Every structure is written in structure tokens, then in C-alpha cells.
Amino acid sequence: xxxxxxLEGITKRFGPxxxxxxxxxxxxxGEVLALLGENGAGKTTLMNILFGHYAADAGEVRVMxxxxxxxxxxxxxxxGVGMVHQHFALAANLTVLDNVVLGSESLxxxxxxRTAARARLLDLSDRFGLPVDPDAxxxxxxVGERQRVEILKALYRDARILILxxxxxxxxxxxxxxxxxxxxxxxxxxxxxxxxxxKLHEVMAGADRVAVLRGGRKVAERATxxxxxxxxxxxxxGRRVERPVRRGRRPGAPMLxxxxxxxxxxxxxxxxxxxxxxxxxxxxxxxxxxxxGALLSGLSPPRHGTVTLDGRDVTRHGPRDMIRAGAARIxxxxxxxxxxxxxxxxxxxVLERLADFSVGGFVRQRTARRxxxxxxxxxxxxxxxxxxxxxxxxxxxxQKLIVGRGLTTDPRFLLAAQPTRGLDEGAIAAVHAALxxxxxxxxxxLLITEELDEALALADRMQAIVKGRLSxxxxxxxxxxxxxxxxxxxxxxxx
Amino acid sequence: MRFxxxxxxxxxxxxxxxxxxxAAALVLAAGLIGAAGVGPLDAYAAMLRGALGSxxxxxxxxxxxxxxxxxxxxxxxxxxxxxWNIGGEGQFYLGxxxxxxxxxxxxxxxxxxxxxxxxxxxAAGAALLAGPAFLRLRFGVDEVVTTLLLNFVVIxxxxxxxxxxxxxPLAFGWPQSVPVDGAFRLPDLVPRTRLxxxxxxxxxxxxxxxxxxxxxTWGLEARAAGLNxxxxxxxxxxxPATIMGVACLSGGLAGLAGAIEVMGVTGGVTTTMSPGFGxxxxxxxxxxxxxxxxxxxxxxxxxxxxxGADAMGRATGVPxxxxxxxxxxxxxxxxxxxxxxxxxxxx
Numbered sequence: 001x002x003x004x005x006x007l008e009g010i011t012k013r014f015g016p017x018x019x020x021x022x023x024x025x026x027x028x029x030g031e032v033l034a035l036l037g038e039n040g041a042g043k044t045t046l047m048n049i050l051f052g053h054y055a056a057d058a059g060e061v062r063v064m065x066x067x068x069x070x071x072x073x074x075x076x077x078x079x080g081v082g083m084v085h086q087h088f089a090l091a092a093n094l095t096v097l098d099n100v101v102l103g104s105e106s107l108x109x110x111x112x113x114r115t116a117a118r119a120r121l122l123d124l125s126d127r128f129g130l131p132v133d134p135d136a137x138x139x140x141x142x143v144g145e146r147q148r149v150e151i152l153k154a155l156y157r158d159a160r161i162l163i164l165x166x167x168x169x170x171x172x173x174x175x176x177x178x179x180x181x182x183x184x185x186x187x188x189x190x191x192x193x194x195x196x197x198x199k200l201h202e203v204m205a206g207a208d209r210v211a212v213l214r215g216g217r218k219v220a221e222r223a224t225x226x227x228x229x230x231x232x233x234x235x236x237x238g239r240r241v242e243r244p245v246r247r248g249r250r251p252g253a254p255m256l257x258x259x260x261x262x263x264x265x266x267x268x269x270x271x272x273x274x275x276x277x278x279x280x281x282x283x284x285x286x287x288x289x290x291x292x293g294a295l296l297s298g299l300s301p302p303r304h305g306t307v308t309l310d311g312r313d314v315t316r317h318g319p320r321d322m323i324r325a326g327a328a329r330i331x332x333x334x335x336x337x338x339x340x341x342x343x344x345x346x347x348x349x350v351l352e353r354l355a356d357f358s359v360g361g362f363v364r365q366r367t368a369r370r371x372x373x374x375x376x377x378x379x380x381x382x383x384x385x386x387x388x389x390x391x392x393x394x395x396x397x398x399q400k401l402i403v404g405r406g407l408t409t410d411p412r413f414l415l416a417a418q419p420t421r422g423l424d425e426g427a428i429a430a431v432h433a434a435l436x437x438x439x440x441x442x443x444x445x446l447l448i449t450e451e452l453d454e455a456l457a458l459a460d461r462m463q464a465i466v467k468g469r470l471s472x473x474x475x476x477x478x479x480x481x482x483x484x485x486x487x488x489x490x491x492x493x494x495x
Numbered sequence: 496m497r498f499x500x501x502x503x504x505x506x507x508x509x510x511x512x513x514x515x516x517x518a519a520a521l522v523l524a525a526g527l528i529g530a531a532g533v534g535p536l537d538a539y540a541a542m543l544r545g546a547l548g549s550x551x552x553x554x555x556x557x558x559x560x561x562x563x564x565x566x567x568x569x570x571x572x573x574x575x576x577x578x579w580n581i582g583g584e585g586q587f588y589l590g591x592x593x594x595x596x597x598x599x600x601x602x603x604x605x606x607x608x609x610x611x612x613x614x615x616x617x618a619a620g621a622a623l624l625a626g627p628a629f630l631r632l633r634f635g636v637d638e639v640v641t642t643l644l645l646n647f648v649v650i651x652x653x654x655x656x657x658x659x660x661x662x663x664p665l666a667f668g669w670p671q672s673v674p675v676d677g678a679f680r681l682p683d684l685v686p687r688t689r690l691x692x693x694x695x696x697x698x699x700x701x702x703x704x705x706x707x708x709x710x711x712t713w714g715l716e717a718r719a720a721g722l723n724x725x726x727x728x729x730x731x732x733x734x735p736a737t738i739m740g741v742a743c744l745s746g747g748l749a750g751l752a753g754a755i756e757v758m759g760v761t762g763g764v765t766t767t768m769s770p771g772f773g774x775x776x777x778x779x780x781x782x783x784x785x786x787x788x789x790x791x792x793x794x795x796x797x798x799x800x801x802x803g804a805d806a807m808g809r810a811t812g813v814p815x816x817x818x819x820x821x822x823x824x825x826x827x828x829x830x831x832x833x834x835x836x837x838x839x840x841x842x
Contacts, residue, residue, distance in 0.1 A: 320731030331729055340723040351730040354712045361711050
């Protein structure tokens with residue numbers, strides 16, 4: 001095997017914090033390496049140094065044996081390093097072909113050679129099994145397709161080392177599985193791949209070798225054949241993290257009932273959640289989960305059907321009325337819908353229930369701050385004070401803020417849409433524990449998730465959502481991953 | 496070199512930013528003054544004398560600052576909620592015209608009529624911004640375009656009215672509207688100057704606007720709606736109601752500026768009564784970093800430049816257009832300064 005990439009003793013400090021400390025990594029030709037670590041472990045910083053976005057304070061990057069000048073992305077691209085960022089850098093109003101060619105041609109050339117570019121793109125797409133339509137506008141593509149365009153963009157620039165930053169963060173499970181198949185194929189074709197992840201199962205499935213980062217240092221390196229998810233989890237977190245376990249509990253009376261609801265995206269949905277019960281809704285993203293979330297948040301009243309909460313009709317309730325009726329919500333996209341990043345923690349903590357924190361139209365700031373302090377304490381928001389700007393918190397702490405603000409009211413009904421998306425193990429365990437505690441306190445919880453493990457761990461009953469319709473419920477004791485997979489595929493007669 | 500967001504904006508930076516921006520704008524303008532063949536220091540000295548050098552100069556400067564405080568508050572209120580109201584000029588004129596029209600023959604005693612007329616001017620300005628705000632909420636029409644273009648529509652409309660139905664028959668053919676009744680003229684603050692009660696109204700208004708924006712639930716919701724509309728809606732803030740409320744407040748403040756200018760200074764309306772108060776209000780708001788207290792200070796600065804530049808022109812021969820250049824430059828330097836307050840530079 002020939003070594004294509006070497007990082008030697010990379011150290012990078014931001015002020016007093018060492019984002020990377022003496023990290024050494026090697027990558028061979030035809031190999032898939034996973035970089036595993038929790039949020040903030042220094043994975044992305046390391047890859048940004050490799051790609052030239054940052055200059056390292058110490059250490060050296062070598063590609064094909066030649067040292068790379070620090071801090072120059074151009075040099076990295078020319079040396080054959082391609083990077084696919086977590087947030088895609090595509091122009092939505094241009095076609096796939098335009099996006100791929102963009103930036104690869106000299107500005108001084110009078111016209112671009114579209115025919116040759118198209119042929120090259122189609123050849124690459126064929127060779128690496130990345131089907132795309134060169135003339136489709138990027139705006140119309142799904143996230144999975146956009147990612148393919150990003151990968152092709154790198155390959156078009158003759159990348160021989162491909163770096164992917166959290167490539168599955170935006171993908172549903174089948175899409176993710178397809179991606180890893182593609183990456184394997186590319187490695188067999190002589191490329192080398194590094195992908196960043198904090199999900200154990202995809203590291204085990206997708207990589208040949210895994211390097212574990214913790215607190216900026218490389219703490220271990222294993223061949224995936226010689227390790228177990230449990231060992232990796234412990235290495236990654238530095239201690240044993242156990243997700244809380246659901247205990248049997250006899251559910252109470254029906255709390256939230258929807259009957260034959262039709263909206264844009266929901267086609268005759270009926271469901272019942274009893275008090276003290278978690279109902280899991282599993283499905284591939286884009287099958288109506290967002291519409292279901294919007295309906296039960298009070299954002300989109302249905303065209304047909306009714307919703308009742310504790311016997312009262314809430315079909316036409318807006319968001320604020322839903323909250324007043326005893327509902328709490330964890331939105332699907334915590335940054336776009338959950339919090340306002342530019343506002344402080346206390347402002348976000350009380351925004352849903354301003355009426356409870358005001359007198360005569362004036363905000364009672366002291367009470368609101370005390371409330372936020374209590375919430376920070378109870379839900380363990382690390383590094384936060386009531387006056388901290390929310391944007392500065394990590395994803396896990398923002399999620400704890402949203403969960404906490406919902407649960408401090410002891411809600412009768414909790415909508416939890418993708419509550420652990422993008423969180424690391426420690427935060428997932430905390431959110432799961434909070435959801436189970438709310439359930440045991442008698443809340444009716446609707447858990448919308450794409451993670452089968454999560455549904456199996458938390459839900460008392462499960463229904464699959466396919467094209468805006470719900471399957472019949474399956475009790476937890478009758479459910480397993482295989483059966484849920486069939487349900488998610490819409491194969492309801494087979495189960 | 497890269498920019499990184501600061502975790503917190505330290506207070507000393509927030510105060511230093513506008514001062515630094517103004518200094519930088521003056522340094523840049525000094526080049527132009529030098530090119531006109533005048534020593535910049537002499538020119539600026541003449542400017543300061545012209546604006547602050549005598550009792551009369553100070554009162555004249557404060558008279559000019561009065562409408563700027565209100566148009567500055569109008570811009571700051573709207574911008575905080577990310578409603579880009581560029582139509583302060585039009586709202587100013589419509590407020591002024593409405594005040595002159597109703598105030599010409601309002602059968603009320605002075606102390607009652609003055610607040611009534613102020614409310615009329617506010618209503619006119621609010622109505623003018625309500626249209627663009629509604630179009631944005633309903634159809635997604637960009638309010639920058641609609642509010643900006645409405646300025647020209649309003650000024651032409653004012654021209655039509657003062658040539659026609661509202662023409663003052665006693666103005667010897669001069670295009671001027673009928674004046675407000677003498678009972679509704681604002682009393683002078685300093686005898687034998689133009690400085691009038693409107694200044695106190697403007698400063699008090701700044702206090703009220705601060706209270707509303709910073710301390711009320713409505714102010715918090717308006718800010719939330721501007722910063723992240725989806726999350727605000729999710730948290731139960733009614734976006735249409737909030738944005739319309741912001742539009743009414745912002746348009747109303749600019750309309751109030753027009754009403755006070757008519758009652759305090761001009762009496763009637765002409766198409767040249769505003770040297771760009773509406774547009775300068777945007778600069779004032781930005782220099783103040785959208786803070787109501789800062790608006791008062793920034794309005795005094797802009798008024799100093801405007802009034803001082805006239806004196807500078809008389810004393811040194813530098814064209815008084817330099818005032819517009821300095822104000823425009825300070826907007827640009829303030830935008831840069833704001834970047835430095837919210838970000839730190841890293842290599």
C-alpha cells in the first residue's frame with residue numbers, strides 16, 4: 001500500500017484552547033478512514049487544516065510525500081485533495097454542470113468548453129456510480145443528490161483524496177447506506193476517502209480504519225474489523241455512556257387524538273397518544289413528518305379532520321394557543337425553528353410563554369432570568385448563562401434549552417421532532433433521559449424520528465409514515481429493525 | 496486574515512465604534528477639502544464655529560437635529576425588526592402635508608389641536624408604510640424597492656397638491672401649501688430663534704421608543720420576528736401583526752417628524768422643506784447602532800455637519816455639498832466599524 005496523505009504532529013490553538021494537539025494521521029491509497037469524535041473534538045478543525053482553510057501552529061501535512069504549504073486551499077486542491085463540506089457550497093440557481101465547472105476554468109478563457117466538460121462529468125458519474133442529470137437545476141435536487149454533485153465537483157478537479165465532513169448529517173438512512181457503498185466503490189477504484197462522523201454504526205459499516213479524536217487529541221486508532229461499537233463509544237466519550245432504558249409503564253387515558261386529518265402533506269392521518277406513552281413515528285424523511293410536526297405545533301390548521309388535546313378541540317389552535325392548552329414542542333430544525341440565535345438564553349427560554357413573564361406588557365426581566373438560570377441548572381446547559389447569546393452554545397446545549405423550556409411547564413403533550421439529530425452521544429443520552437422522565441410524569445409524547453434505534457429505545461408503540469399516511473401501530477415488544485424497515489418502505493401488508 | 500464573531504460586544508467597543516467611524520469619515524473628507532485648496536483643519540474649525548460657535552448657531556443646529564431624531568428613530572425601529580424602511584422621506588412629507596392640510600382650518604384650541612395634528616401626521620406616515628409592509632407579508636414584495644420608490648411618488652403628489660388644491664393664495668405664486676393655523680405653531684424654546692418645543696417632543700419620543708423596544712413583550716417579539724421569523728412564528732409570535740405594528744410605529748415616527756417640522760419651523764409645506772431628513776435618518780440610525788439613545792447623539796452629529804457645512808462654505812469657499820459627502824462617508828465607515836465590533840480579526 002502506498003501512503004497518499006500524512007498529517008504529522010498537527011497542533012492548532014484558538015486562544016487558550018487547543019483545538020488539535022499533536023495529531024498524527026496516515027492514509028493509504030484505496031482506503032476509507034473514519035475520523036470519529038464528539039462535537040468539539042477537533043475533527044473539523046483538523047480537516048480544515050488539511051484543506052488549507054486554517055494554518056497549523058505546528059506540524060506538517062504531506063500529500064503524495066510532498067509537504068503542502070499551510071493555509072492555501074488552492075494548493076490542496078492542486079495536490080488532489082477534495083473536500084465536501086457539511087453545508088454544501090452550491091449555487092442553487094445554476095445547473096449541475098455549471099456548478100461542477102464553476103471555478104475550475106480560468107477567468108481569461110473566452111468561452112467554456114461545455115461539450116468536453118459534459119462528457120467528462122458523465123464519465124465520472126458513470127465510473128463512480130454517482131448518477132446525476134447535468135442539466136438539472138441544483139435548487140430542484142434533493143439533499144442526497146446535492147451531495148453527489150459536491151462529490152463530483154471534487155472528482156472533476158482530479159481529487160484523489162476525498163474528505164467528507166459529516167456526510168450523513170443530512171441524509172436519511174437508506175441514502176446514507178448508498179453513500180457508503182459509493183465511497184467503498186471509489187476506494188476500490190484507487191481513491192482515498194476520509195469521512196468525519198460521530199455515529200458509530202456508520203463508522204463500523206463504512207470505514208476500513210477509524211481514528212478516534214477526543215479533546216483535540218488522537219486517543220486511538222483501530223481497524224474496524226478489530227473493534228466493537230461499544231469500545232469506540234467509550235474511546236470517543238472517554239467514559240462509559242449508557243443511553244437510558246425505557247421501563248414498562250401502563251399508559252393512561254388518551255391525551256392527544258387526531259382523526260382523519262388532511263393537510264398539505266398529510267393524507268387522512270389518525271392517531272391516538274395516551275398519557276404516559278411515547279408514540280414513535282418512523283419514516284424516510286420527506287414523507288410528511290414536517291407536515292405532522294407543523295400540524296401539532298399549531299402552524300398549519302388542517303383542511304379536514306379534528307385534533308383534540310385532553311378532550312378539548314385544538315384543531316384550529318395557533319402555536320400560542322397550543323402551548324396554553326398544555327402542548328410543548330421540540331422542532332425538527334433547532335436553529336431555524338427552535339431558537340433565535342442572536343437573542344440571549346433567557347429571551348429564548350421565555351419567548352414561548354411571554355405572557356407568564358410580563359406585567360402590563362412589560363417583560364419581567366429578573367423573573368425571566370431566574371427562570372432561565374433554573375433551566376440551565378436543571379438541564380445541565382454547560383457553558384451557558386442566562387445572558388449568553390444562544391448562537392454561542394453547542395448544538396447539544398441548544399437542544400437541551402429547547403427540551404428544557406418545553407418540559408419545565410410539565411406539558412400534557414410533547415411533540416419531539418428529530419430530537420437528537422446531529423447530537424453527540426452525551427447529549428443524546430441527556431435528551432432521551434428527559435423524554436423518558438416526561439413520559440413517566442404522565443406526558444403524551446409524539447416522537448418523530450428517522451433513527452430506528454431511537455424509536456426502538458424510546459417508543460411504546462410505533463407507526464410508520466409513508467407518503468403522508470400512517471401505518472397501523474406496532475407495540476414495542478413486537479417491533480424490531482427489520483419489521484420497521486418494511487413498514488418504512490410502505491410494505492404494510494407484509495408486516 | 497479572517498473574521499470571527501465575538502462572543503460578546505464589549506461596551507467600550509460599542510461606544511468607540513461610532514466615534515471611530517466619524518473620525519475616519521472626517522479624515523477621508525479632509526482629502527476632498529484639501530483638493531478644493533483649503534486646509535482641512537481650517538475648514539473643520541469653520542464648520543464647528545458655524546454649528547456650535549454661538550448661541551444662535553447651537554439653536555439652529557438643534558432645530559435641524561429635531562426631525563433627524565424622529566426619522567432616525569423611524570429607521571432604527573424598522574431596522575431592528577428587519578423591516579427595511581427606506582421611505583422615511585416620503586413618510587416625512589406625507590405627515591407634513593397632512594398636518595398643514597388639517598391644521599389650516601382645524602376648529603380646536605391650540606393645546607388640544609397640537610397633539611391631534613401630531614397624531615394626524617403619524618397616521619399619514621403609518622398608512623404610507625402599511626402598504627409596503629402588507630405587500631411584503633402577503634406577496635413577498637421587497638419593501639426596499641416599494642418604500643424607496645414611494646418617496647418619489649409622494650414628493651410628486653405633494654408638488655401637485657401645493658400647485659393645486661392646497662396652494663397658499665397669499666404666497667405670491669410661490670409653490671407652497673396653506674400654512675397651519677397660528678394657534679398650532681409650536682412655541683419657541685429660546686426666544687428670537689427657530690428652536691421650538693419639537694426638540695423636547697423628539698427627545699421624549701426617543702425615551703418612549705427605547706422603553707417600548709427594550710422592555711415590552713411587543714419589543715421582544717418584534718426583534719424575534721426580525722431575527723428569525725420561522726422560530727418566532729413557532730414560538731407563537733404572530734408575524735403579520737408584529738410586522739404591521741412595527742411598520743405603523745416606524746412610519747408614524749417619520750410622519751411625526753414632518754408634522755413637527757411644519758408646526759415648528761415652516762408653517763406650510765414646500766417640496767424643498769426637507770434636505771433629505773428621511774434618508775439622513777437611515778445614517779443616524781446606523782451611526783446609533785439602532786439604539787434610541789444613540790439616535791439622539793447621532794442626530795446632533797449629522798445636524799452639526801449639515802449646519803456647519805453652510806458656514807464652512809461661506810468662510811472658506813468649500814462647496815457645502817461636502818456635508819452630504821461627510822454624512823454618506825460616515826455611514827460607510829460605520830458599517831465597517833460595526834463589523835469590527837461584532838467580529839475580531841484573526842490571522
